[in-house]
Amino acid sequence: MAWRFKLAPDNTNFDFFRWxxxxxxxxxxxxxxxxxxxxxxGLNFGIDFKGGTTIRTDSAVPVDVGAYRTALEKLxxxxxxxxxxxxxxxxxxxxxxxxxxxxxxxxxAVTPEEVKAVEEALKAAIDPEMKFPSxxxxxxxxxxxxxxxxxxxxxxxxLFIMGYMWLRFEWQFGVxxxxxxLHDVLITIGIFALFQIKFDLTIVAALLTILGYSINDTVVxxxxxxxxxxxxxxxxxxxxxxxxxxxxxxxTLMTSVTTLLAVGAMxxxxxxxxxxxxxxxxxxxxxxxxxxVYVAKNIVLMIGLDRSEKAxxxxxxxxxxxxxx
Amino acid sequence: MLHAPLWKKILVWAIVAVGFLLAMPNLFYAxxxxxxxxxxxxxxxxxxxxxxxxxxxxxxxxLPSGLVNLGxxxxxGAHLLAEVQVSDVYKARMDGLWPEVRDALRDKRAEVGSIxxxxxxxxxxxxxxxxxxAGMAAAVEAVKALASxxxxxxxxxxxxLEVSADGATLVVRLSDAERAATDQRTLQQSLEIIRTRVxxxxxxxxxxxxxxxDRILIQVPGIGSAAELxxxxxxxAKLTFNPVVRRGxxxxxxxxxxxxxxxxxxxxxxxxxVVEAPVVSGEDLTNAKGDFDQNGRPxxxxxxxVSGARRFGDYTAANIGSPFAIVLDGxxxxxxxxxxxxxxxxxxxxxxxxxxxANRLAVLxxxxxxxxxxxxxxxxxxxxxxGQDSINAGRVATLIAxxxxxxxxxxxxxxxxxxAVVALAINMALIFGVMSLIGxxxxxxxxxxxxxxxxxxxxxxxxxxxxxxxxxxxxxKTAARAIELGFERALxxxxxxxxxxxxTAGVLFVLGSGPVRGFAVTLAIGIITSVFxxxxxxRLIVTMWYNRRQPKxxxx
Numbered sequence: 107m108a109w110r111f112k113l114a115p116d117n118t119n120f121d122f123f124r125w126x127x128x129x130x131x132x133x134x135x136x137x138x139x140x141x142x143x144x145x146x147x148g149l150n151f152g153i154d155f156k157g158g159t160t161i162r163t164d165s166a167v168p169v170d171v172g173a174y175r176t177a178l179e180k181l182x183x184x185x186x187x188x189x190x191x192x193x194x195x196x197x198x199x200x201x202x203x204x205x206x207x208x209x210x211x212x213x214x215a216v217t218p219e220e221v222k223a224v225e226e227a228l229k230a231a232i233d234p235e236m237k238f239p240s241x242x243x244x245x246x247x248x249x250x251x252x253x254x255x256x257x258x259x260x261x262x263x264x265l266f267i268m269g270y271m272w273l274r275f276e277w278q279f280g281v282x283x284x285x286x287x288l289h290d291v292l293i294t295i296g297i298f299a300l301f302q303i304k305f306d307l308t309i310v311a312a313l314l315t316i317l318g319y320s321i322n323d324t325v326v327x328x329x330x331x332x333x334x335x336x337x338x339x340x341x342x343x344x345x346x347x348x349x350x351x352x353x354x355x356x357x358t359l360m361t362s363v364t365t366l367l368a369v370g371a372m373x374x375x376x377x378x379x380x381x382x383x384x385x386x387x388x389x390x391x392x393x394x395x396x397x398x399v400y401v402a403k404n405i406v407l408m409i410g411l412d413r414s415e416k417a418x419x420x421x422x423x424x425x426x427x428x429x430x431x
Numbered sequence: 432m433l434h435a436p437l438w439k440k441i442l443v444w445a446i447v448a449v450g451f452l453l454a455m456p457n458l459f460y461a462x463x464x465x466x467x468x469x470x471x472x473x474x475x476x477x478x479x480x481x482x483x484x485x486x487x488x489x490x491x492x493x494l495p496s497g498l499v500n501l502g503x504x505x506x507x508g509a510h511l512l513a514e515v516q517v518s519d520v521y522k523a524r525m526d527g528l529w530p531e532v533r534d535a536l537r538d539k540r541a542e543v544g545s546i547x548x549x550x551x552x553x554x555x556x557x558x559x560x561x562x563x564x565a566g567m568a569a570a571v572e573a574v575k576a577l578a579s580x581x582x583x584x585x586x587x588x589x590x591x592l593e594v595s596a597d598g599a600t601l602v603v604r605l606s607d608a609e610r611a612a613t614d615q616r617t618l619q620q621s622l623e624i625i626r627t628r629v630x631x632x633x634x635x636x637x638x639x640x641x642x643x644x645d646r647i648l649i650q651v652p653g654i655g656s657a658a659e660l661x662x663x664x665x666x667x668a669k670l671t672f673n674p675v676v677r678r679g680x681x682x683x684x685x686x687x688x689x690x691x692x693x694x695x696x697x698x699x700x701x702x703x704x705v706v707e708a709p710v711v712s713g714e715d716l717t718n719a720k721g722d723f724d725q726n727g728r729p730x731x732x733x734x735x736x737v738s739g740a741r742r743f744g745d746y747t748a749a750n751i752g753s754p755f756a757i758v759l760d761g762x763x764x765x766x767x768x769x770x771x772x773x774x775x776x777x778x779x780x781x782x783x784x785x786x787x788x789a790n791r792l793a794v795l796x797x798x799x800x801x802x803x804x805x806x807x808x809x810x811x812x813x814x815x816x817x818g819q820d821s822i823n824a825g826r827v828a829t830l831i832a833x834x835x836x837x838x839x840x841x842x843x844x845x846x847x848x849x850x851a852v853v854a855l856a857i858n859m860a861l862i863f864g865v866m867s868l869i870g871x872x873x874x875x876x877x878x879x880x881x882x883x884x885x886x887x888x889x890x891x892x893x894x895x896x897x898x899x900x901x902x903x904x905x906x907x908k909t910a911a912r913a914i915e916l917g918f919e920r921a922l923x924x925x926x927x928x929x930x931x932x933x934x935t936a937g938v939l940f941v942l943g944s945g946p947v948r949g950f951a952v953t954l955a956i957g958i959i960t961s962v963f964x965x966x967x968x969x970r971l972i973v974t975m976w977y978n979r980r981q982p983k984x985x986x987x
Binding site for chain 2: 108111112164193195218237238241243244245247255258259262263266267271308314317318321322325329330353356360363364365367370371374383
């Protein structure tokens with residue numbers, strides 16, 4: 107036998123239910139915490155959802171956020187927030203900030219004149235050579251709609267996934283899978299609330315991607331579970347579940363690690379514009395792996411499966427065998 | 432022995448070869464782009480300059496020349512989301528209707544008494560007060576005769592005007608069917624005009640499309656800023672010739688119904704009160720061009736179409752000695768006194784123009800006026816350097832991700848890991864091939880989708896290899912049998928896992944916009960190609976290897 111790198115030893119036989127009060131309970135606790143954080147601290151919405159303008163500044167002069175703030179204080183603007191941006195790709199004399207301004211009147215979009223005034227003020231106070239590589243304005247009308255479509259897309263995706271799982275498996279699996287997804291998404295949102303990381307449209311895209319990705323792991327476990335339920339008709343459900351998770355453990359870990367490697371590379375080297383997006387996916391994948399091992403099947407076990415009815419959906423694992431790819 | 436039918440071998444390798452061929456132009460992006468631009472320009476112009484010929488020769492014509500479009504966030508440019516104020520058109524319609532209503536009611540003077548137009552709060556309504564309310568029925572009847580049927584399919588059979596009585600006031604309202612038809616036309620016209628104006632600026636591949644009921648999305652790569660783009664398209668360039676009622680030094684707060692007080696474009700503190708319904712307007716122009724007046728100052732020359740020329744001729748003949756105003760976007764450019772009957776329908780507009788201003792105004796006028804004003808709901812400017820930085824960062828991230836994943840796969844599965852890495856490389860080529868073929872747009876989140884695909888694409892290989900290991904452990908009869916079973920039994924999990932991701936990509940595409948949509952496209956293509964490479968290509972590679980080596984034992 108040639109040497110192989112292994113993330114999980116062969117023939118594991120863990121009891122994944124043994125610490126379920128800690129593992130599953132912990133998940134429940136974390137999800138609840140996430141919701142609390144979300145409600146108490148709120149999300150740091152970007153202009154996509156709140157309206158306003160972001161201006162990216164690029165200057166050779168090192169950033170002093172206080173000086174930027176002083177430069178803008180005199181202008182008649184609404185809320186102004188200034189954050190310095192760091193990235194390993196920047197050159198030594200590249201100092202970047204993101205400035206977010208709101209209009210004085212919440213109901214109106216920031217006008218081009220206001221943006222111009224900000225640019226002039228910064229050039230005068232900080233660096234006459236300052237560049238503005240991106241300026242984006244979203245009016246309040248659009249931002250309201252974006253909130254609506256974002257929520258809608260999350261709900262629609264979840265329903266579709268639940269429907270597909272129901273079609274291919276039993277309905278209990280669908281519920282288990284979607285609740286596990288909810289757990290992943292909630293915890294990701296909670297972390298964004300806790301650290302007040304900017305939450306914009308790309309983060310919603312990331313959350314949707316988490317839905318699609320995280321379900322993969324769960325599907326693989328469920329697929330094996332379905333197969334084993336037929337093989338071992340007399341074995342208690344809990345044992346069949348443990349067996350299935352153990353059998354697929356190597357694969358689950360392997361896939362998660364390859365994805366985390368890729369997303370990790372993007373997080374570090376992919377530039378600051380994508381950082382939030384990469385971070386959301388990274389967190390989601392991490393918790394998605396955990397939830398497919400420790401959350402989804404526990405929910406199915408709690409609901410219980412009517413195994414006498416199993417006959418109805420036999421043969422499904424072989425449905426595609428005939429395709430002969 | 433593992434079997435793979437010849438046709439399947441040929442088909443799979445043919446797809447891979449075509450994928451590589453289609454993806455290849457992206458490696459020579461600048462060269463191919465120069466060629467495509469030169470080809471576009473020379474086909475339009477009908478001749479080829481030496482420079483264009485050089486660009487054309489820069490890429491062999493027998494090779495595919497499709498490229499992955501770079502999104503605005505990667506190339507830099509401006510993005511605008513405009514809301515068309517469709518109610519502007521309703522108002523213009525009512526102003527145009529007023530003289531007709533007035534004339535129709537004048538004919539019935541004996542029954543309805545004297546009439547007065549009243550201000551209407553709702554756009555698209557006209558309110559007329561009658562001094563003799565007893566004649567209301569006759570008035571309604573007379574105005575109804577002015578209505579005509581709506582000409583759209585959905586509104587067929589309905590009238591364009593709804594006429595009713597509100598006490599002593601006659602209310603004419605645009606019907607809902609007519610409003611819908613008008614909105615449709617307004618949007619269509621706006622789209623066309625914006626397209627003409629943006630095209631005249633000569634930028635590459637602008638995106639101009641309708642979004643929802645009354646919005647237009649405009650994306651122009653390569654333009655300096657959203658403000659510049661707005662200057663190009665944002666001015667309505669609505670030109671009208673209106674009769675002047677009086678001239679004053681301040682805004683006329685009470686100009687009278689049907690009149691409006693407008694400032695002069697370049698004279699300070701000069702206001703004109705003009706009749707709101709124009710004699711002729713920019714829509715009656717057939718042609719406008721930059722010109723010079725008799726003193727050699729820049730001006731705009733124009734020519735009316737037949738009906739415009741007749742109306743202008745009639746009006747000037749009847750009003751010799753009185754001034755009329757040339758109004759552009761709500762400002763009076765000049766108000767000359769009519770010296771004589773102007774027949775022939777052509778003339779020049781003078782003002783304090785520079786040559787550029789005169790030319791630009793001519794361009795705007797000949798493209799036609801925007802039928803309604805636009806509100807800009809979203810404005811984004813992305814500088815080209817930022818886009819290039821993002822491309823570079825994305826490239827580095829992609830290479831590092833691919834390297835790390837490859838190392839892990841080879842360390843974990845040895846030779847089979849190498850097979851998976853080969854499949855991954857083919858997968859990348861196929862993604863670019865498909866995107867070039869359908870002309871998809873790569874956005875910054877799209878690059879993230881690509882990197883994510885690298886991580887997820889090997890998932891199918893992992894599933895298959897783990898399954899082969901399972902089958903070997905479970906005591907499959909031969910190594911060949913274990914491989915076959917591994918591929919077959921892993922398939923249902925692979926399909927299920929990828930269909931769910933495809934669902935997500937679908938929702939993102941339908942509900943997302945701009946960059947997010949680009950991400951959805953990349954993700955969806957990546958899923959499809961990765962299933963193909965992991966299942967078909969890897970299987971073929973494994974089969975070929977197995978048949979050549981005939982190993983007694985199998986180590987995955």
